[in-house]
Amino acid sequence: MEIINAFALIINYIIIPGLTYGCQLALGALGVTIIYTVLRFSNFAHGELMSFGAMTSILITWIISYFGISIFPLPTVILALPISILITISYCLLIDKYCFQYHRKKNSKNVISLIVSIGVMFFTSGLIRVLIGPNDRTINDGERFIISARKFKEITGLTEGISLKLSQSITIIVSIIAVVLLFWFLNKTKTGKSMRAYSDNKDLALLSGIKTENVIFYTWLITGTLACIAGTLYGLDKSYKPFTYLQLVLPIFAAAIVGGIGNPIGAIIGGFVISFSELLITFSYNKFLSYLIPINFLPEGSLQLLSTDYKIAISFIILVLVLILKPTGIYKGKLL
Amino acid sequence: MLLDVREIICGYENTIIVDGCNFSVKKGDIACIVGPNGAGKSTAMKAIFGLIPIKSGQVIFNNEDITSLNPQERVIKGMSFVPQNNNIFQEMSVEENLEMGAFIHQSSMKENLKNVYNLFPILNEKKSQVAGELSGGQRQQLAVGRALMTNPVLLMLDEPSAGVSPIVMKDLFTKLKAISKMGTSILVVEQNAKQALEISNLGFVLQNGKNKYSDTGKALLQNPEVRVSFLGG
Numbered sequence: 001m002e003i004i005n006a007f008a009l010i011i012n013y014i015i016i017p018g019l020t021y022g023c024q025l026a027l028g029a030l031g032v033t034i035i036y037t038v039l040r041f042s043n044f045a046h047g048e049l050m051s052f053g054a055m056t057s058i059l060i061t062w063i064i065s066y067f068g069i070s071i072f073p074l075p076t077v078i079l080a081l082p083i084s085i086l087i088t089i090s091y092c093l094l095i096d097k098y099c100f101q102y103h104r105k106k107n108s109k110n111v112i113s114l115i116v117s118i119g120v121m122f123f124t125s126g127l128i129r130v131l132i133g134p135n136d137r138t139i140n141d142g143e144r145f146i147i148s149a150r151k152f153k154e155i156t157g158l159t160e161g162i163s164l165k166l167s168q169s170i171t172i173i174v175s176i177i178a179v180v181l182l183f184w185f186l187n188k189t190k191t192g193k194s195m196r197a198y199s200d201n202k203d204l205a206l207l208s209g210i211k212t213e214n215v216i217f218y219t220w221l222i223t224g225t226l227a228c229i230a231g232t233l234y235g236l237d238k239s240y241k242p243f244t245y246l247q248l249v250l251p252i253f254a255a256a257i258v259g260g261i262g263n264p265i266g267a268i269i270g271g272f273v274i275s276f277s278e279l280l281i282t283f284s285y286n287k288f289l290s291y292l293i294p295i296n297f298l299p300e301g302s303l304q305l306l307s308t309d310y311k312i313a314i315s316f317i318i319l320v321l322v323l324i325l326k327p328t329g330i331y332k333g334k335l336l
Numbered sequence: 337m338l339l340d341v342r343e344i345i346c347g348y349e350n351t352i353i354v355d356g357c358n359f360s361v362k363k364g365d366i367a368c369i370v371g372p373n374g375a376g377k378s379t380a381m382k383a384i385f386g387l388i389p390i391k392s393g394q395v396i397f398n399n400e401d402i403t404s405l406n407p408q409e410r411v412i413k414g415m416s417f418v419p420q421n422n423n424i425f426q427e428m429s430v431e432e433n434l435e436m437g438a439f440i441h442q443s444s445m446k447e448n449l450k451n452v453y454n455l456f457p458i459l460n461e462k463k464s465q466v467a468g469e470l471s472g473g474q475r476q477q478l479a480v481g482r483a484l485m486t487n488p489v490l491l492m493l494d495e496p497s498a499g500v501s502p503i504v505m506k507d508l509f510t511k512l513k514a515i516s517k518m519g520t521s522i523l524v525v526e527q528n529a530k531q532a533l534e535i536s537n538l539g540f541v542l543q544n545g546k547n548k549y550s551d552t553g554k555a556l557l558q559n560p561e562v563r564v565s566f567l568g569g
Contacts, residue, residue: 209486
């Protein structure tokens, strides 16, 4: 019984949140990795693009709710998502047209595009504050729990409960759908293959008649879609605070690089490596051990390796370690 | 005349590498450009394909002046180019490489694919393998196969034998002959002058960016001056 309680604790506080957060990071890292492979620069604006996507989702949710439409028990934001994806894609294409295209035509060095992306990041974050303001917003108007901890305890009779939030299951399901569609697109469709060909050998792709403009259009289409989904899911799961997305850039880049930048599978694995490391290192093992060893032997204190305040430092440490020890990442990615 | 290159002058920045050269390829022929290192062979071929700008001169293809077209437009006109390096998509499978070759000729893709597999059976065997894992000779076959997928009238190859073993090279040249028999004209730049001239109807010997000799392959092979200076006796 005690062991089962210990496991329930781990599932409730590490496995479920880890999977959810990992999915959000993986979707973000996929966006970063796709821009990196095709356009050859690190897009630091990706966090703000996610925020932009989440913001449009919220604005559209408000409009939908105004007309009294809802799909309870599911949150209304699900209805808003397709429209906000389209808006985010349009925003990406506009940004590309007015910021990145100029340097591409001029054949500028890739680092220039990286700097431009930092400018885009500041611009976007400013735009978001103008449009929706810096306040904290909750968008989850659906059912909160699929299984609440109390109900779980009543059913199983355990002291530890496992709760599964609706937002968590939506995150996981939507992520799986998005990833499956993405891989199908990249590996099975002509356009997807031409994108891979372009990122593999640009000159030969041009010789084969693949058009740069088309590849770039589809790249932003995918990036915008992924950013909007990831941002909205993150906002749905926690709550929407514009400044948190700036802090998401680091774990997202860490995920992309840990997995091997340029490799989509790597980005997904990297997302989970980062999310589980953050949770495992900041988890307080005191209660967990109390189920496994006699109380007398239990050490004092919360048995936390690092305080949760240092969460962001963990992805930074992993990033530095990977860059020193295995710069190509888990899957052989391109060197930065 | 399928391809007629008249008095082209080209080079990089301030240096002129190809200084007034003439080349021509007849329908169904194999023509080769040979010469010592630094003679401007590859540069001339890149200029013919539009990869580097021409300072003066004309490129006539199928009785049409294509001097101002970019490489992609020349591909649509029926030219196809196999670069010397980086001529395959390393991270994609063999079949995907060929599919990308057919990007602009989607309608006849199945048929072209069959032809390429008939010509290079090894590619059919390894069609789901990642191209980066192929051996040097197989890579060259794949590179040629990819270029053939656009259904070209003129296939241009830049040093196809660079870095492959003599046996593979011989095999590749036999394949080139088979391709020309099927109706595709070939223009090839070669370091191995002897073997290239043996399969060529026309040969152009370059030296210091100028045409030194132009004659049929056989005549060049028998020309004592060519033999002494370019074929090693």
